[in-house]
Amino acid sequence: MQPSILPAALCALLLLLINPAAAQFQFFEQMFNPGGGAPHAPQNAASDSSWFQAQYENALxxxxxxxxxxxxxxxxxxxxxxxxxxxxxxxxxxxxxxxxxxxxxxxxxxxxxxxxxxxxxx
Incomplete structure (x- = not known):
């Protein structure tokens, strides 16, 4: 083997070993955080009745x-x-x-x- 091909072959082999592991972590990330991005904290309900009044006024x-x-x-x-x-x-x-x-x-x-x-x- 030529000296310049050996590092390229090692890099390719290393990428083949790392790629499945990265895909596995992406799978778990999507499974536990399906919305993507950073997890969002739940929001508290408003302390006034404006939301309920809007629902009441729009109810048919x-x-x-x-x-x-x-x-x-x-x-x-x-x-x-x-x-x-x-x-x-x-x-x-x-x-x-x-x-x-x-x-x-x-x-x-x-x-x-x-x-x-x-x-x-x-």
Whole structure:
């Protein structure tokens, strides 16, 4: 071999060994950071109600728009609770409804507590 070809061959061999390793690291980088670039910290929600007001004003509803879930229903007492896993819906006698944190002990515990509160016993 000529002396000038030996360094070129070593460089080529070295590149062949390094290239797959670099591709492997790129794969893991894309897997753990799919958006590319530097990871972004999550942003806090705004401390005012402007975002919610904009959503409320832009919601399309030809019936009753529930103010806490932006659901479109026929009557106010048909509105769902925003967090049904932890809230019970209680329909009030005046055609409205409220969402109350679930009791945890009784199936209808929240509704019972609302009824006791309406009677002034709680």
């Amino acid at each position: 509803c030809d019936k009753y728009l529930c103010p806490h879930t932006l659901s479109c229903v026929h009557f106010p007492h048909h509105c769902p609770c925003a967090f049904p896993a932890v809230e019970d819906k209680v329909e009030l006698g005046d055609g409205s409804m409220i969402c109350v944190s679930k009791d945890g002990w009784k199936r209808e515990g929240a509704a019972g507590k609302v009824e006791l509160a309406r009677k002034g016993l709680l």
